[in-house]
Amino acid sequence: MRAGRKEGPPVAVTIKDVAKRANVAASTVSRVIANSSKISPGTARRVREAITELDYNPNYHARSLVKNTTNTIGIVMPRSAQSTFQNPFFPEVIRGITSEIHDKDIGMYLSTGQTEDEIYNEVVKMVVESRVDGIILLYSQENDRIMPFLLEKNFPFVLIGRPSAQLDQISYVNNDNVKAGGMLTEYLLLLNHKKIGFIGGNENSMVTKDHLEGYSNALAKRAVPFREEYVVYREEIKEGGQEAAIELMSLSSPPTAIIAADDMMAFGVLRMIQDMNKKVPDDVSIVSFNNFMLSELSTPPLTTVDIHIFDLGARAAESLVDLMYSGNKDIQHTIVPHHLVKRESCTVWN
Amino acid sequence: MRAGRKEGPPVAVTIKDVAKRANVAASTVSRVIANSSKISPGTARRVREAITELDYNPNYHARSLVKNTTNTIGIVMPRSAQSTFQNPFFPEVIRGITSEIHDKDIGMYLSTGQTEDEIYNEVVKMVVESRVDGIILLYSQENDRIMPFLLEKNFPFVLIGRPSAQLDQISYVNNDNVKAGGMLTEYLLLLNHKKIGFIGGNENSMVTKDHLEGYSNALAKRAVPFREEYVVYREEIKEGGQEAAIELMSLSSPPTAIIAADDMMAFGVLRMIQDMNKKVPDDVSIVSFNNFMLSELSTPPLTTVDIHIFDLGARAAESLVDLMYSGNKDIQHTIVPHHLVKRESCTVWN
DNA sequence: TTGTAGGCGTTATCAG
C-alpha cells in the first residue's frame, strides 16, 4: 500500500516572494542565501530583512532536485535489530552518529524494513531515488545483497562491523573482535579457569566468528583443549542467555566460566545460574562484551569489555561525511579500541 | 556548518529515458506508474518493460516537489533522549512506529538536535521546508515552543504523552499515568507498607506529575499521610536511582518500599540497597514503571507496570497517518492500557 | 553586481 495524497497546508513562502519584497530577482536572493561573494552589502541586507520578515525557508526538495544532494544519510539496521531494537547497541550507535552530524546540517533517515527483502528494497530506494547522500550499514552478513548493490552503484557507504569480503573496497569501522575475544579468554585462563563456555550470537555474523577465533586462539596458546560442547549459539536477546546457560550447565562437566555474546545475554545467564542456586562468581564466572549502561547495576556487576559503541557510530559518520562531501574517496578502515572493565562477576577458580 | 556539494554519481535514468525507449510521452509513463485507469494495455506493457529494462525509479525529490508530499514522518526526541537514547523507552517506541508504517511506504526521519534550540530549529525545518508530512513528538514539557509552532502552522502531529494545555486541539496517545501511579501505590499499601518513597523523573514532565498525583491520591484514600521527604526527583538515568536511594534510605525513618520512575531507576535503587547490605524485597520493596525487557532478568526480578511502549508508538503512528492522509482531521486521544507485572521485588511488610 | 532564461524530474491540465 502507498500513502495517499496530502492536502497542501497553507502554501509556503517561496524565493519569489522574498525577491518581490526585496525588489530584486530571485537569483539574487538565491545568491545571498548561498553567501555568494559578489553581492552588494546593501541588497544583501535588504534581502536578509525580507527573508526574516517573511520567515522564508528554501524548499528542501526543490533544492535537492537541482543540487542533486540531500544532506541526509540513511541508517540501515538489521532485521533482528528491528525486532529487537531492544538491544542497546543500536540506540547507542545512533547516538554516536548523531553526535557527529547534528551540527553539520545533516539529517538522518532510518530504515524500517522488517524482512530482508523490505530492507533491501528500502536501500535501493534510498540510493536510486536520491533520498540520501550516503548510507551507514549497521550490520554485515555473508551473502548479503546490499553491499554488492551499493558497490555496483558506486554509492558512498560505511559499514559498522567487518565485511566478509572485498575488504579493500569497503570503508568500515570495527573493533578488533578477535583480540577482544582473546583477551577475555586469557583473562579467564589467568583466573585459573580451564572449562570456559562460549555463548555466541548469530552464528553467521562476523562478530561472533571473530570472538570465537579469539577464544580458540587463546585456548590453544595455553594448551587448553577446545571443546565443541562448550560452544553454543543463541540469537534471541531475551531468552537466549537463559537457554544457553541451561545447555551449558547441564553438561556432565559444566564450565566454570562463561563468555556471553553481550551483556544482554549475560543478564540471562546470570539470572539462570542464580535460579539454579549457584553463585556468581563463586560457582561460575561470567564475562561478556559491550558494557551496556546497565551492566554496572546488575547483581553482581558485570565484568565486560567496553567496545565504545558510541565511537563506532561517531567514527562511521565521520568517515561517511568524508566520503560524501570531501571528494576524498579513499577507503578507510577504522579500528575502535576496546578495554576490559573489571567488576564482580569473575573470580579465581580454586 | 553546512555540508558541501556532492559529486553526482552516474546520472540516473529519468522518466524521459523510459518514454523514449517505449516510444511514448513522459506523461504516459507517469500515468502507468500512477496506475491511471485510462491507458491501453498494450502501451502499459511496453512502458513497464522499458521501466524494468532501464531499471527506472522515479526521483523522490521531483515527485515530492510537485505533489507536495514526502511520504515520510519526522520523529522528534527530547534532548535528554539524545544524551540517553540509552533509555529503552525510545527505541521501543520507534519499534512501534516502525511496525505501523513499514508496509505503507512511509519513511522515518529522526531529529538529531542536542539542545532545545537545535531541536526546535529542526522541527521548523521539517515543516517549513516540507521535509515531512507529519510529526510524532516523543515528549511534552511545559512552556515548550514546538507544539505552539506546529499548532500555528496547522501541521499534522501527534504527541506521545500528555499535553500540558490545549488538550482539545492536540492528538495524543498516552497511558493513564495517574491511574498507574495510583495502582502501584495501592498495591504497596495492600502489602501493608505505610512508608513509601517516590522517585520521580524530570519534575516538570507530565508523566512524573501524573504518577505523583496517583501516588498521593492513593495515600489519601487510605488515610496515610503524604510526606514531603519521601518524594525525590532524579533525571540522570544511570546514577539517578542510586542517588535517590541514598537520599531516601538515609532519612531518619526510611521508607520500606520505593516507587521508581522507571525500571532503569529501579536498577540503580536495587544496586544501592544491596550495597547497603539490605535485602530486596525483605528489607525494602521496589516497584517501578515500564517493564523493560531486562526487568525480568534482574536479581530479584522487578515488579513493574507494563505500559506497552510498543503500542504507544504504533497507535501514535496510526493516528498520524490518519491525520496526514485520510482527510480526517479529528483530534484523537488514545489511552493505551497498562497492567501490573508482579515479580519478586515486593513483599508484605510485617 | 544584478537580471533573464533555462533546466532539475515529476505530475497535472488541456487538447486532440
Place this chain on the structure above:
DNA sequence: CTGATAACGCCTACAA
C-alpha cells in the same frame, strides 16, 4: 487513450 505544455521552487550559466 495519448501528447504537449505548464507548473513545482530553486540554482546557475550567460548577459547586461
